[in-house]
Structure formats: structure tokens, C-alpha cells
Amino acid sequence: MPSLFSLYRKIFFERKPGWDELALPHIRVRTHNISLSAKNVNNYASICGFDFDGKILPLTYLYVMVFRLHAVIFTHKGITFPLLGMIHLKNSITQYRQLTVDEHFDLECALINSQLTDAGLEFELVSQARVNGILVWESLSTYLYRVESASRRVRPPKANAMAWESPDSWSLADDLGRKYAKASGDYNLIHLHPILSKRFGFDRVLAHGMWSKARCIAQIMPKIGECPCKVDVVFKLPLFMPSDVSFAAENNEDELVFELRDARGRRPHLSGKISYL
Structure with missing residues (x-):
């Protein structure tokens, strides 16, 4: 696996000129x-709150591994904007069977799509894990490189319609x-210390989005x-720390929907659903 230390050294210290308004290359x-x-x-x-029995992998653990491949793509010369300004918008994980810690995995990650939106440049990374050539796990992450626009109107997100009892x-x-x-290898500065997060406009440190997903x-x-x-x-919405949050889940037809909100249950930090294969 690539060294995250070397990759973060590139991310933090190599200057990139910014997006050149061209479509991103397929990497x-x-x-x-x-x-x-x-x-x-x-x-x-x-x-993350999983009950690990020493054998069965937490459903989100392989994301920790493929994130290293994400970082390789982010440092590619074809990506002309800095990683530190990006936002993780969405993530989907599909697990086709339970996975165990003693298995060996072939991992692959690809930048597949990019498009300009009102908020900026969105792009997708698809990651896959195979055992003996068989697809057992995959993830799709949508990222945003924000481009300021005078015409853009930011609307606060709304909580979903689920009961909150x-x-x-x-x-x-x-x-x-x-x-x-330390557990994941994701050392983005906005998650580590208030002095560091203030450099990027945040008064407090933010929780990792993928920690929030894993905890749910x-x-x-x-x-x-x-x-x-x-x-x-x-x-x-960003989840600042320290803070108190609330979580609930309920069945909705063939899906299980869930949401992570602030302590009063009014502002959503993460909304999700689980569908069974």
C-alpha cells in the first residue's frame, strides 16, 4: 500500500495552481x-463503536484502505486543485458478503466522472475490493471542489420526515x-486541532464524515x-467537536433509514439509508 505519510507531505506542501476548468482525467x-x-x-x-470479534470486518473498514488510493489520485499531476479545500458530499458502500480480517484483497480505485455544478466541480471515485477475482465490496464517493459563484444560493439542509422518538x-x-x-490514517488538518482548523475558516475541529457514517x-x-x-x-451540515448529537433509525418499506442530527434533533449532519441485496 502507498505510504500516507509521503502522500500527505505532497498534499500539504506541494502547491497546485487551482482548477483549470478542464474535465478531470480518468485515473x-x-x-x-x-x-x-x-x-x-x-x-x-x-x-467507531463496532463490536469486533477478531474476525469479521466492520462494514466500513475497507474504506480506510482504499482512502490511500484516493490520496494517490488526489496527488496525481492531472488534479490541479488542492485536496484541503475539498468537501465529501456523499458516500455509498455495498458489501456483497461478510469479510474477514485474514482475507487478502485486491483493491482498485478510479476517478470516473466530473461535472460542473452551481457549487463547484463535483467528481466521483469508485473503489472496489476483490478476493480471488470476485467483487466483494465497493464504494462510491462524491467530492466537491468548491468554486465561488455570485449567483449561488445556499439553502440550509432539512431533516428527513422520519419520526424522531x-x-x-x-x-x-x-x-x-x-x-x-490515528485509527484510519486520515490526517486532514481540519479534524485535528482548533488552531489548524481555523486556518480553513472553522472555529472548532470537525468530525470526519466517514467516522459519522461508521458510527451510525x-x-x-x-x-x-x-x-x-x-x-x-x-x-x-459539518459536525463540530466537542458536541452532543442524536441518532435514530426506522424501517421504511424495504429500507432502513437513519439520520444523525444535533442534540435537539433539528439540524441534520448525515442522512442515510440501507437497502438489502
């Missing part, structure tokens, strides 16, 4: 026969970002069980 990165560390998986499971409450400490960074999934794993499934989430 593909592969790595083969990747083994996992049970100790690392356990650390990740602990910070007896939600779970979680308290997030201000060192959560540092703990998750961990909460409803008893309902998912061994079922193959697809988990879609939309990241809405």
Missing part, C-alpha cells in the same frame, strides 16, 4: 494481495478527530447482521 490505481492487521482493525472498531444520544469529545485519524452503521449492525447490503449517506 485508475490498483494494488494487489493486501493483508490486514487485526490490531489496526480493532483500534478502528473501537473508535427516543433517539440515541452521543457525546463527542474534542479529541475524537485525532483518535480517528455500528449502531444498527444488530439489524443488518450478516445480510449483504448497500449503505448510502449524504453528508449535510
Whole structure:
């Protein structure tokens, strides 16, 4: 696997000129026969709330591995804008069967689409994991490189229509970002310390979006069980730390919908749904 230390050194210290208004190139990165560390998986499971039995991988864990390939793509010479200004808008993960820590994975990540929107340049990264040539896990992430527009109107996101009765409450400490960074390798500066996050316009540190997703999934794993499934989430409002949040989930026809909101249950930080395959 590529070294995140070397990649972050490029991300933090190499200057990029900014988006040149051209369509992004199609970039593909592969790595083969990747083994996992049970100790690392356990650390990740602990910070995200999964009950790791030493064998079955948390549903979101392979994202930690493919994120390294994302970083390789972000540092490609064809990407002319800086990573630190990007926003993770959406993420979808499909797991076709339960995965175990002792398996070996072939991982692949590709930048497949890009388009200009009112908010800026959106692009998609698809990541796949195979065991013995068979697709067992995949993820689709949508990112935004924000381009300021005088005509753009920012509308506050709305909570979904689900009932909000007896939600779970979680308290997030201000060192959560540092703990998750250590467990995942995602050392984006806005998640680490207020002094660093202020450089990017935030008074407090932000929780990682993929921690929020993982924590929500961990909460409803008893309902998912061994079922193959697809988990879609939309990241809405930034989640600052320290803070208290509320979480609830309910069945909606053939899907399980869930949302992470502020302590009062009014402002949504993340909305998601689980569909079974």
C-alpha cells in the first residue's frame, strides 16, 4: 500500500495552481494481495463503536484502505486543485458478503466522472475490493471542489420526515478527530486541532464524515447482521467537536433509514439509508 505519510507531505506542501476548468482525467490505481492487521482493525472498531470479534470486518473498514488510493489520485499531476479545500458530499458502500480480517484483497480505485455544478466541480471515485477475482465490496464517493459563484444560493439542509422518538444520544469529545485519524490514517488538518482548523475558516475541529457514517452503521449492525447490503449517506451540515448529537433509525418499506442530527434533533449532519441485496 502507498505510504500516507509521503502522500500527505505532497498534499500539504506541494502547491497546485487551482482548477483549470478542464474535465478531470480518468485515473485508475490498483494494488494487489493486501493483508490486514487485526490490531489496526480493532483500534478502528473501537473508535467507531463496532463490536469486533477478531474476525469479521466492520462494514466500513475497507474504506480506510482504499482512502490511500484516493490520496494517490488526489496527488496525481492531472488534479490541479488542492485536496484541503475539498468537501465529501456523499458516500455509498455495498458489501456483497461478510469479510474477514485474514482475507487478502485486491483493491482498485478510479476517478470516473466530473461535472460542473452551481457549487463547484463535483467528481466521483469508485473503489472496489476483490478476493480471488470476485467483487466483494465497493464504494462510491462524491467530492466537491468548491468554486465561488455570485449567483449561488445556499439553502440550509432539512431533516428527513422520519419520526424522531427516543433517539440515541452521543457525546463527542474534542479529541475524537485525532483518535480517528490515528485509527484510519486520515490526517486532514481540519479534524485535528482548533488552531489548524481555523486556518480553513472553522472555529472548532470537525468530525470526519466517514467516522459519522461508521458510527451510525455500528449502531444498527444488530439489524443488518450478516445480510449483504448497500449503505448510502449524504453528508449535510459539518459536525463540530466537542458536541452532543442524536441518532435514530426506522424501517421504511424495504429500507432502513437513519439520520444523525444535533442534540435537539433539528439540524441534520448525515442522512442515510440501507437497502438489502
